[in-house]
Amino acid sequence: MFRHKLDPLFQPKSLLIVSDNPLPVFQALPSGIRANTTRVDAEPGQLPDFPATLAGVKPGSRLDLAVVCMPPLMLEEVFEAIERYRPMALIVMAHEVIDPDPDRTRRLCGDWARTNHCALLGPFSFGLQRPSLGLNLSQHPLLAHSGRAALVAQSRTIMASVLDWADDVHVGFSAAIALGQESVTRLPDVLDYLATDTRTDSIAIYIDDELESGREFMSAIRAAASVKPVVVLKAGAANEPRQADLAFDAALRRAGAVRVRYFIQLFSALKVFNYSRRPRGRRVAVFANGEAPARLALDMSAEDGPIIRAELDAKTIRRLSKLLEPGSKTHNPVVTHQPLTEPLVREILQLLMEDAGVDGVLVMFAPDPRSDFNRVSAALAEFAPKASKPVISCFMGDAGMRPIRRRLDDAGTSAFRTPESAANAFGILAAYHYNQELLLQIQPAEPEHGKPMIEQARARIRESLGHGNEWLEPDAAWALMRDFHVPLQQLDKPSIKPLSIDDLPAAVWVERDANFGPVIRFGAGGVLGRFAPDQAAADLAPLNYFLARRMVKRSQFWKKLPRGFYPEPVFEQLLMLLELLSDLVSECPEVLSLRIDPIVVRGQALMTSAIHIQISQTHGAKDPAVDGYAHMSVHPYPRRWVQRLPLGDDKVGVLRPIRPDDAQALQDFIRGLSEQARYMRFVSMMRELTPRMLSRYTHVDYHRELALVATCELAQGQGQPHETIVGLAHYLRNPDGRGAEYALVIGDDWQGHGLGRRLMSRLIDAAREQGLEYIEGMVLSNNRPMLSLMTKLGMTNDPDPDDSSMRRVWMSLEPAVF
Structure with missing residues (x-):
C-alpha cells in the first residue's frame, strides 16, 4: 500500500x-x-x-x-x-x-x-x-x-x-x-x-x-x-x-x-464546521428571551452582513401567537419573556424549522433566574444535532453561562458568547454553501455562442506585437471582440444620444493577478466608477453563465440599480459578454488587461465607445491548451479532449472529460454494471459509489488528474433520450507525486466496441502531457480481457509480490517524440 x-x-x-x-x-x-x-x-x-x-x-x-x-x-x-x-x-x-x-x-x-x-x-x-x-x-x-x-x-x-x-x-x-x-x-x-x-x-x-x-x-x-x-x-x-x-x-x-x-x-x-447540517441560504430566524439580544443579532443582517432576516410565513406566525404569552413578538425576532422550559423551547424551534422561508435559527438567551438553563441546554443539545436546519445558540454572560456553553460544545452543538459571534458563525456556514455551488461550476463541453476564432485572434495580437504595440489599436480591439462573438456594439453614431449620469454606465475590466491569473470585474463605469471603485464584484476566469450571473448580482452597483434597468434580453447579453470575455483572456494569454468603459443600454443592445486591451510578448509563446493554461489558476474545461465516438449501429457517442454534473449519471452507470464487472473493477461487491467517491471522480482538477467518460444518447423506459455514461477511464496521482493509478470500466452491453482502447489511449496521452513519470493499475489475475487490452497498449504485466490474485500493470511515460 x-x-x-x-x-x-x-x-x-x-x-x-x-x-x-x-x-x-x-x-x-x-x-x-x-x-x-x-x-x-x-x-x-x-x-x-x-x-x-x-x-x-x-x-x-x-x-x-x-x-x-x-x-x-x-x-x-x-x-x-x-x-x-x-x-x-x-x-x-x-x-x-x-x-x-x-x-x-x-x-x-x-x-x-x-x-x-x-x-x-x-x-x-x-x-x-x-x-x-x-x-x-x-x-x-x-x-x-x-x-x-x-x-x-x-x-x-x-x-x-x-x-x-x-x-x-x-x-x-x-x-x-x-x-x-x-x-x-x-x-x-x-x-x-x-x-x-x-x-x-x-x-x-x-x-x-x-x-x-x-x-x-x-x-x-x-x-x-x-x-x-x-x-x-x-x-x-x-x-x-x-x-x-x-x-x-x-x-x-x-x-x-x-x-x-x-x-x-x-x-x-x-x-x-462540526455541524452536519449546512444552510442553503442566509435567511435566519432569531429566537430570544429578550429584545436586546435579538436586536444585536439582527443588526448583523445590515447591508452585506453575514445573515438575512427571514420573513416568517403567516401560518408560522399564527401558530407562534397561540403558543406564546401576550406581549411576546412573533414576526422575527421571536421573543418571549416567560420562563423558558424544555417543551416551550422544543415547540418554538420545531415551528421555525418547518418554515420554508427560514434557512436556520439563532437562539439568543440572556441570564434569567426564572429559567432552568441546565434543562433548556439539555433540550437544545438533543434537538439541534437532529434538526433539518442549523440551530446556533448564544448564551450571553460568563460566570453562570460559561459551563452551559461548554456542555453544548461537548455535545457537538456549539454555543457562542455574543450575538455577533453566533451570527457570524451562521454566515460562515451559509458562505460555505454558496461557495460550494461555485466550486461545482464548469464551462460547457462545447461553446454555446459560436465557436471562437482563436487562431485568428492570436494572429491578430501577434501582428500588433510585431509592430511594437503595447496596446491594441481600436480597430484591432473591436476585431478581437468579433473573433469571440462578444455582443457589444460601437457607440459612435451621430444619432446616438450623448451619455449622461442617468445612463448609469457599467464597466467590465480584466487584470492579471500574479498568483491567480485573469481577474474579471463588473461594476459602475464612467465617472461613477472612478469615484466608487469598491462597488464592483470580481471573479476568476474561466466563467460560465451561472458564475457570470452570480458575479453581477454580488456587485453593489447591480444591487443599487433601479428594478428592470436591464431588460431581460439585455441582461442575457451582459452575461454572455462576461462569458465570452472570459474565453478571450483564457485562450489569449498575451492579453494582460482589458477594460470596456462605459457600457450603456440602448434599446435592446449593449454599447460602448471605448475598449482598451493591453498585450505583452512575455505571455503566450505556446498554445495555452498545450501549456496547461499556465497563466491561470483555474484550468478551463479541456474542450480539446472532447471527440465524437462511433459506436456502431449508426450510434455516435462522445468521449469527453467528466464534469461535476455527471455525478448522477456516473452513479447510474455503476449501479447498472453486472456483479462480475463491479468485482473486476473494484475488487468488491459494492453496488454504488459512496458520496465521497462520487465527488472525487467528478470534481476533477484538470491540472493534475483526469477522468474521461464515453457517453451515448439513450432512451430509458418511455422517456426522451438522454446522455448516458457507457465507459469510464480515470487516473489519480499517487501519493509519491510522480505517477498515477488508473481505473477503467466499460458497461457490460458496450464491451467489444473498442471503448476501452480509445479511453485508455487518451488517458495515457493526457498523463504523459501532464508530466507524470508512470501510470499503473492493479488488475485481477483472472481478468484476462483487461490484461490483454493493457498488454496491447504497451503496458508491462508484473505479479503483485503481496497478492498472487493481483497483477501490477504499468507503463513508463517517456516524453512523446515528435
Whole structure:
C-alpha cells in the first residue's frame, strides 16, 4: 500500500528526538510509538552521541521522522550526524538561543532537506500535533483534545494561540501544524495530505506569507474543499493592493472555501464546521428571551452582513401567537419573556424549522433566574444535532453561562458568547454553501455562442506585437471582440444620444493577478466608477453563465440599480459578454488587461465607445491548451479532449472529460454494471459509489488528474433520450507525486466496441502531457480481457509480490517524440 509522502511527518512509525531541552513529546507518547522512538539528549552547548542503530528502523530502511531542537550554530553538525539514518521527514524547532544569521539557517535546512528528499518543518518551527495518535511534536506544553478539524498555520504564534484557546473551550483537532518557512514542505502539500486524511473532516488555515504558486494552491485547496469544509484567515490585507485582495477573495470562492476576516471568526468556523447540517441560504430566524439580544443579532443582517432576516410565513406566525404569552413578538425576532422550559423551547424551534422561508435559527438567551438553563441546554443539545436546519445558540454572560456553553460544545452543538459571534458563525456556514455551488461550476463541453476564432485572434495580437504595440489599436480591439462573438456594439453614431449620469454606465475590466491569473470585474463605469471603485464584484476566469450571473448580482452597483434597468434580453447579453470575455483572456494569454468603459443600454443592445486591451510578448509563446493554461489558476474545461465516438449501429457517442454534473449519471452507470464487472473493477461487491467517491471522480482538477467518460444518447423506459455514461477511464496521482493509478470500466452491453482502447489511449496521452513519470493499475489475475487490452497498449504485466490474485500493470511515460 502506498504511503503519502507526508505520512512520515503526520503519522511516523519511527521517531528520533534530538534536543538539549526537555520537549513535551514524551508526556503523551503512546507505547506503540514509544517503542520505536530513539531519544538523544544533549548537554547545553555539546553535540550528543548518536547510536549506530535506531529503534524501529530496520537495516537498509529509512527513519520516518527526526525532531531536532538544538542551538542554530550546531544544526549543521547535527544534520551530518543524522544523515546516515536518512530521515524522510524533519522538524527543526525554534531554540532559546538567538540565531545570529537566520537566513543562513533557513538555507542550510532547506538545502539539506532537498538533498536528502526529506519533508521539512522549520527552521524555527512550532511543530505539529496529532492528538488522536498521542503525538505532541510541538512546543505547546499540552496535547490538544482529539477532534475532527485540522489547523494549518503559517505562524507559530497563531498556532500557539489557537491551541491555548481550544484547550479552554474544548475544541479538538485531528492535526495542528505550523508551517513556518515553506522552503520544502509547502501549504499545498499539507492540504493534499489532509484532503485524504480519514481523521480530518474540516480544515482551518491561517496564511500570512506570499503564496509561492497560485496554481498549486488553487489545485490543492479545490481538491480539499470538494470533500471537506475549508476556512481561511489571511493577514496583511492592509498592506496589499486592493486588486490582490479581490483576487484572493475570488480564488477562495471558486475553490469552495470560506474566507474570514477576523481572528475570532476562525474560532467560530472551527466550532460550527462540526455541524452536519449546512444552510442553503442566509435567511435566519432569531429566537430570544429578550429584545436586546435579538436586536444585536439582527443588526448583523445590515447591508452585506453575514445573515438575512427571514420573513416568517403567516401560518408560522399564527401558530407562534397561540403558543406564546401576550406581549411576546412573533414576526422575527421571536421573543418571549416567560420562563423558558424544555417543551416551550422544543415547540418554538420545531415551528421555525418547518418554515420554508427560514434557512436556520439563532437562539439568543440572556441570564434569567426564572429559567432552568441546565434543562433548556439539555433540550437544545438533543434537538439541534437532529434538526433539518442549523440551530446556533448564544448564551450571553460568563460566570453562570460559561459551563452551559461548554456542555453544548461537548455535545457537538456549539454555543457562542455574543450575538455577533453566533451570527457570524451562521454566515460562515451559509458562505460555505454558496461557495460550494461555485466550486461545482464548469464551462460547457462545447461553446454555446459560436465557436471562437482563436487562431485568428492570436494572429491578430501577434501582428500588433510585431509592430511594437503595447496596446491594441481600436480597430484591432473591436476585431478581437468579433473573433469571440462578444455582443457589444460601437457607440459612435451621430444619432446616438450623448451619455449622461442617468445612463448609469457599467464597466467590465480584466487584470492579471500574479498568483491567480485573469481577474474579471463588473461594476459602475464612467465617472461613477472612478469615484466608487469598491462597488464592483470580481471573479476568476474561466466563467460560465451561472458564475457570470452570480458575479453581477454580488456587485453593489447591480444591487443599487433601479428594478428592470436591464431588460431581460439585455441582461442575457451582459452575461454572455462576461462569458465570452472570459474565453478571450483564457485562450489569449498575451492579453494582460482589458477594460470596456462605459457600457450603456440602448434599446435592446449593449454599447460602448471605448475598449482598451493591453498585450505583452512575455505571455503566450505556446498554445495555452498545450501549456496547461499556465497563466491561470483555474484550468478551463479541456474542450480539446472532447471527440465524437462511433459506436456502431449508426450510434455516435462522445468521449469527453467528466464534469461535476455527471455525478448522477456516473452513479447510474455503476449501479447498472453486472456483479462480475463491479468485482473486476473494484475488487468488491459494492453496488454504488459512496458520496465521497462520487465527488472525487467528478470534481476533477484538470491540472493534475483526469477522468474521461464515453457517453451515448439513450432512451430509458418511455422517456426522451438522454446522455448516458457507457465507459469510464480515470487516473489519480499517487501519493509519491510522480505517477498515477488508473481505473477503467466499460458497461457490460458496450464491451467489444473498442471503448476501452480509445479511453485508455487518451488517458495515457493526457498523463504523459501532464508530466507524470508512470501510470499503473492493479488488475485481477483472472481478468484476462483487461490484461490483454493493457498488454496491447504497451503496458508491462508484473505479479503483485503481496497478492498472487493481483497483477501490477504499468507503463513508463517517456516524453512523446515528435
